[in-house]
Amino acid sequence: xxxxxxxxxxxxxxxxxxxxxxxVFAQDDSSSKSKGGSFYSLFGLGFxxxxxxxxxxxxxxxxxxxxxxxxxxLYNPALWGKNVLTTTSSGFLFSKFNSSDNNTANxxxxxxxxxxxxxxxxxxxxxxxxxxxxxxxxxxxxxxxxTNTIVTPEDDTINYRTExxxxxxxxxxxxxxxxxxxxxxxxxxxxxxxxxxxKTINNAFFDRIDYGNTTISNKxxxxxxxxxxxxxxxxxxxxxxxxxITIGSSFILPVEISVDxxxxxxxxxxxxxxxxxxxEQSGLGAKLPAEWTGGVTYYPSNLFNISLEGKLQTWSxxxxxxxxxxxxxxxxxxxxxxxxxxxxxxxxxxxxxxSNFRYSGGVSFDSGHLxxxxxxxxxxxxxxxxxxxxxxxxxxxxxxxxxxxxxTTSNNLVxxxxxxxxxxxxxxxxxxxxxxxx
Amino acid sequence: xxxxxxGLTSLYxxxxxxxxxxxxxxxxxxxxxxxxxxxxxxxxxxxxKNTSVLNFEDGYSGNFPFMAMGKYNDxxxxxxxxxxxxxxxxxxxxxxxxxxxxxxxxxxxxxxxxSAQTYGDTLGTASFSVYEITSLWRGTSHRVNDELDYNEANxxxxxxxxxxxxxxxxxxxxxxxxxxxxxxxxxxxxxxLYQYEFHGLAIVPTGSSGKIDFPxxxxxxxxxxxxxxxxxxxxxxxxxxxxxxxSNVPQTEGAFPLHTxxxxxxxxxxxxxxxxxxxxxxxxxxxxxxxYSAEENLQNSLPVNHYRPNINLLGLNQRTVDDDxxxxxxxxxxxxxxxxxxxxxxxxxxxTFVNNALYGEEEQNEMIVGIGSSSGILRSxxxxxxxxxSHKKPKLIITYIVNEEx
Numbered sequence: 130x131x132x133x134x135x136x137x138x139x140x141x142x143x144x145x146x147x148x149x150x151x152x153v154f155a156q157d158d159s160s161s162k163s164k165g166g167s168f169y170s171l172f173g174l175g176f177x178x179x180x181x182x183x184x185x186x187x188x189x190x191x192x193x194x195x196x197x198x199x200x201x202x203l204y205n206p207a208l209w210g211k212n213v214l215t216t217t218s219s220g221f222l223f224s225k226f227n228s229s230d231n232n233t234a235n236x237x238x239x240x241x242x243x244x245x246x247x248x249x250x251x252x253x254x255x256x257x258x259x260x261x262x263x264x265x266x267x268x269x270x271x272x273x274x275x276t277n278t279i280v281t282p283e284d285d286t287i288n289y290r291t292e293x294x295x296x297x298x299x300x301x302x303x304x305x306x307x308x309x310x311x312x313x314x315x316x317x318x319x320x321x322x323x324x325x326x327x328k329t330i331n332n333a334f335f336d337r338i339d340y341g342n343t344t345i346s347n348k349x350x351x352x353x354x355x356x357x358x359x360x361x362x363x364x365x366x367x368x369x370x371x372x373x374i375t376i377g378s379s380f381i382l383p384v385e386i387s388v389d390x391x392x393x394x395x396x397x398x399x400x401x402x403x404x405x406x407x408x409e410q411s412g413l414g415a416k417l418p419a420e421w422t423g424g425v426t427y428y429p430s431n432l433f434n435i436s437l438e439g440k441l442q443t444w445s446x447x448x449x450x451x452x453x454x455x456x457x458x459x460x461x462x463x464x465x466x467x468x469x470x471x472x473x474x475x476x477x478x479x480x481x482x483x484s485n486f487r488y489s490g491g492v493s494f495d496s497g498h499l500x501x502x503x504x505x506x507x508x509x510x511x512x513x514x515x516x517x518x519x520x521x522x523x524x525x526x527x528x529x530x531x532x533x534x535x536x537t538t539s540n541n542l543v544x545x546x547x548x549x550x551x552x553x554x555x556x557x558x559x560x561x562x563x564x565x566x567x
Numbered sequence: 568x569x570x571x572x573x574g575l576t577s578l579y580x581x582x583x584x585x586x587x588x589x590x591x592x593x594x595x596x597x598x599x600x601x602x603x604x605x606x607x608x609x610x611x612x613x614x615x616k617n618t619s620v621l622n623f624e625d626g627y628s629g630n631f632p633f634m635a636m637g638k639y640n641d642x643x644x645x646x647x648x649x650x651x652x653x654x655x656x657x658x659x660x661x662x663x664x665x666x667x668x669x670x671x672x673x674x675x676x677x678x679x680x681x682s683a684q685t686y687g688d689t690l691g692t693a694s695f696s697v698y699e700i701t702s703l704w705r706g707t708s709h710r711v712n713d714e715l716d717y718n719e720a721n722x723x724x725x726x727x728x729x730x731x732x733x734x735x736x737x738x739x740x741x742x743x744x745x746x747x748x749x750x751x752x753x754x755x756x757x758x759x760l761y762q763y764e765f766h767g768l769a770i771v772p773t774g775s776s777g778k779i780d781f782p783x784x785x786x787x788x789x790x791x792x793x794x795x796x797x798x799x800x801x802x803x804x805x806x807x808x809x810x811x812x813x814s815n816v817p818q819t820e821g822a823f824p825l826h827t828x829x830x831x832x833x834x835x836x837x838x839x840x841x842x843x844x845x846x847x848x849x850x851x852x853x854x855x856x857x858x859y860s861a862e863e864n865l866q867n868s869l870p871v872n873h874y875r876p877n878i879n880l881l882g883l884n885q886r887t888v889d890d891d892x893x894x895x896x897x898x899x900x901x902x903x904x905x906x907x908x909x910x911x912x913x914x915x916x917x918x919t920f921v922n923n924a925l926y927g928e929e930e931q932n933e934m935i936v937g938i939g940s941s942s943g944i945l946r947s948x949x950x951x952x953x954x955x956x957s958h959k960k961p962k963l964i965i966t967y968i969v970n971e972e973x
Contacts, residue, residue, distance in 0.1 A: 282610055283912070283964075331606050331968070340853055392848075
């Protein structure tokens with residue numbers, strides 16, 4: 130057995146502490162440290178989540194064409210057939226949102242566990258399987274209404290304030306395979322169970338003790354099956370003798386989810402506090418859009434690669450009959466384009482400290498899935514990444530920092546300045562042994 | 568530690584610090600409230616459409632802190648004739664210093680009146696005669712409409728009440744001698760004989776007195792005076808009560824009288840069906856029953872210097888069939904409707920009842936609105952009923968929250 134070194138220990142400590150802090154994949158704020166996220170996650174099924182590793186986020190790309198046989202990738206099932214090692218990975222996202230409209234500003238922060246994935250190379254670099262749990266959309270907001278004043282029928286004046294918090298979203302539990310058919314082509318397929326678990330809590334606080342405080346919760350649940358396909362083309366010796374190019378693509382079929390909506394509140398009934406159902410509806414329709422992702426990555430040498438990738442989601446066809454918050458904003462097709470480059474000095478024989486890492490940088494533009502009177506709620510991201518490679522195994526810790534500008538203050542919309550710190554931990558050989566079959 | 572390891576350790580440390588910094592920033596606000604469905608507090612008023620008057624003529628009126636005595640012709644609540652009944656204990660503590668033997672003493676009745684309350688003409692004088700009661704009675708079970716017999720042929724005492732609050736009444740020797748025979752009886756059955764044969768005194772209003780006073784039971788007592796009338800012994804009350812004879816009660820259109828004696832109360836049918844139809848899905852935060860008093864009628868019916876003890880709250884009880892008067896008058900009400908200061912209405916929070924009706928197993932929808940009291944002070948009010956003008960009818964106000972779309 131290999132001796133566990135200090136870095137492996139610290140890596141595990143970080144993973145455990147963050148899992149403990151964020152209650153991995155918790156569906157509501159009561160069990161999560163997440164406080165507030167994007168204002169725009171208030172609408173519809175939540176804000177679409179990009180489940181990238183920190184490495185991919187550092188590049189500003191989905192990662193559909195980023196061929197790497199030693200670490201996980203969620204975006205392209207075809208890549209799972211190229212894995213060499215048993216790998217488990219998870220990603221975490223720390224975000225800070227500075228939001229403003231024409232009148233006021235506020236600040237939210239959130240801590241979220243992004244995904245959990247396990248890949249097993251059944252036949253090394255030929256056929257691999259993956260099991261994963263990851264969010265597709267995420268509602269994560271905390272919103273305070275300004276103080277309101279009402280006059281009662283008896284001419285009493287009462288002040289009150291309301292607070293709305295949202296949590297949950299759509300998640301997928303996915304099991305799939307990747308198959309490397311030949312050295313130029315790989316294919317993958319991943320069916321998944323997409324399930325909605327979204328909760329909105331409205332609190333009202335009054336300045337009169339006889340009104341008390343009240344809480345009402347809106348719970349949405351439902352599930353359906355989803356299907357994802359991926360393909361990867363690889364070519365070598367394009368321009369020089371040691372270069373290569375990979376072209377990747379994935380496609381997700383649209384999903385219709387039948388959801389149940391339940392509105393509950395706690396009332397004192399027959400002398401006891403009891404959760405009562407105020408309204409309940411079944412068979413409401415929610416839709417997830419079709420998604421196509423494609424891109425190309427060019428590797429001039431084993432020290433450098435550059436990627437250009439894009440994504441299209443047909444949100445305009447994903448109107449749902451739930452969550453009336455969407456009424457003021459319209460769903461629109463989302464396009465995301467990213468360009469990034471990566472440098473791998475750790476593959477050199479340099480003894481310099483700075484040569485121990487992997488560096489990346491990128492920029493991406495996301496048109497967003499919401500619009501208001503023709504204004505898309507778009508986001509421009511700038512990103513940079515750092516990869517820490519274990520000197521004793523192929524495990525890695527990737528860290529990326531992103532700065533994003535989302536939305537606009539025209540039409541009194543909300544502009545958000547976002548700082549995001551992503552961390553993904555990719556454990557190989559530390560805890561999993563290579564299958565003897567190989 | 569190698570140079571590389573030192574660098575990595577620094578990175579991990581920085582990472583932990585960033586986690587703490589990012590996770591600690593939070594200042595949620597109202598950014599974007601033009602685009603959200605703002606929860607709005609809304610009101611709905613449901614009329615109480617079914618009311619009726621209930622007359623409980625046998626309300627309790629014995630052994631309360633106060634008694635009532637006098638006459639008053641109230642333009643709203645009728646002609647009231649209140650007679651007080653008192654009976655001394657048989658074996659008072661008489662000090663030897665009084666040197667009482669046989670019937671060598673005299674007796675007086677000391678009546679201490681409530682200093683704050685007079686019902687009627689506050690400047691008038693009321694006259695009373697005192698007679699011996701000849702029928703059996705008991706304070707704890709005495710009802711306001713119980714009529715006790717008393718011997719009007721033998722006047723035991725008489726007195727007038729003006730503005731004074733403490734009155735001493737000389738009692739006739741004939742009655743004193745009768746009391747002395749029980750006082751001095753040392754037989755085993757003395758208490759039993761006293762209980763069944765000696766019934767105390769009735770204080771009967773006479774003439775056309777224009778007010779009702781309220782003797783305080785704790786300040787009313789009999790006095791035994793020695794032969795020289797230089798020393799006294801106090802004889803507390805054993806039983807006390809009063810009866811009311813109310814007549815010529817005028818009807819007020821659209822309103823029902825309520826009395827602390829429960830001679831009149833109001834029955835309402837809670838608008839449960841309408842409530843269920845309109846608010847089964849509402850997030851109700853407050854439910855209140857409102858009752859308006861006919862304040863103008865009450866004020867205009869009182870001549871100058873006349874006073875009517877006011878009330879500060881109504882009591883609401885769910886309808887019961889067992890010992891209903893006891894339940895409505897003497898037990899704590901299910902809901903209390905305090906008067907709203909400077910306003911002519913009473914407001915009862917009934918959220919628990921509404922919750923039980925909407926989400927529980929509450930099937931009872933009748934309530935009794937009254938001002939039942941065990942103080943003994945006569946208080947009355949006039950409450951508008953379902954026949955009153957719309958803005959004065961009893962009503963249920965539901966306060967709830969809706970999400971208002973922008």
